[in-house]
Amino acid sequence: MNETIRLLNGHRSIRQFTKEPIAEHELEAIITAAQTASTSSGVQAYSVIAVTDPKLQKELSVLCGNQAYVEECPVFLVWCADLQRLKTAVQISKGDEVEIASTTENFLIATIDTTLAAQNAAIAAESLGYGIVYIGGIRNQIAEVTKLLGLPELVYPVFGMCVGKPDQAPHIRPRLPQKAVLHRNRYDASIQENLINEYDEIYKAYISSRSNGAACSGWSDAMGDKMPIPTRIHMKEYLRQQGFYLE
C-alpha cells in the first residue's frame, strides 16, 4: 500500500460540510488535477462550473431533488460534457459551414472525458482534506438547470459535485467482492450469483450498523427495488434538444 491507494480506499461520500470556504488556490489545484486526466485524442470535451452564489446554490439544491448539501457546501461543481468548444475549434480551422459529427460516439467521448476529469478532481480534493459527493440529481430537472446556468447547445450537465470540509465521518460503504468485478482473460457469469449472496450479507451488516439496526436489506434487494424503475426518461429528448442527436 502507498499513500495514494490508502487515500482512494478511504473514500466515502460526504453530505455534511463545515462553513469553511475553499481557498481559491486550492480550487485551482483541484481543477488542474482534473485537467491532467486522460482525454480522448486530447479533445478535453468538458467544462466545469464552480457555483458559490448562495441564491444559485439554493435554486440548484431544489432542482436536484431538495438535496440540502448542494446549498450547504462551500462550492458546488457542475461537471458538463462540452462539444460546444470543439465546434468553435472546428469553425476556426475549417470555417463556419463545417459541423462536428453529432454521433453517439462523440456524445460518449464527451461524457467519458467529463467523468475522468471529475474523478481526478474528487481525488485531488480528498487529498487536500475535503470531502465530496457526486450529485446525479442535477439531471432530475435538467432543462431548468441548463437555463439557470446558461448552458449553450452541445453542453449538458453530467453530474454535480459538492465539495467542502467534512462535518461528518460516515462509514466506508463496502464494495462487491473483487472476484465479482475482476475477470481473468474471459468474462465469467457463472460465479456472480454466489458472490452476490456473499455481498448481500456484508451489505446487510453495513446497512444495519449505519441505521442502528433500523434497516438491514441486502444489495440485491436494493438493486431489485431500483433497477426495474425507469428514471429521468426525459434525458433522450433533452439531449436531442441540446444538439446531441445520437446518430
Ligand SMILES: Cc1cc2nc3c(=O)[nH]c(=O)nc-3n(C[C@H](O)[C@H](O)[C@H](O)COP(=O)(O)O)c2cc1C
Ligand atoms: C454519478 C453519481 C451520481 C450520484 N448522485 C448522488 C446524488 O444525487 N445524491 C447523493 O446523495 N449521492 C449521490 N451519489 C453518491 C453515491 O450514492 C455514492 O457514491 C455511493 O452510494 C457509494 O458510496 P460512497 O461514495 O460513500 O462510497 C452519486 C454518485 C455518482 C457516481
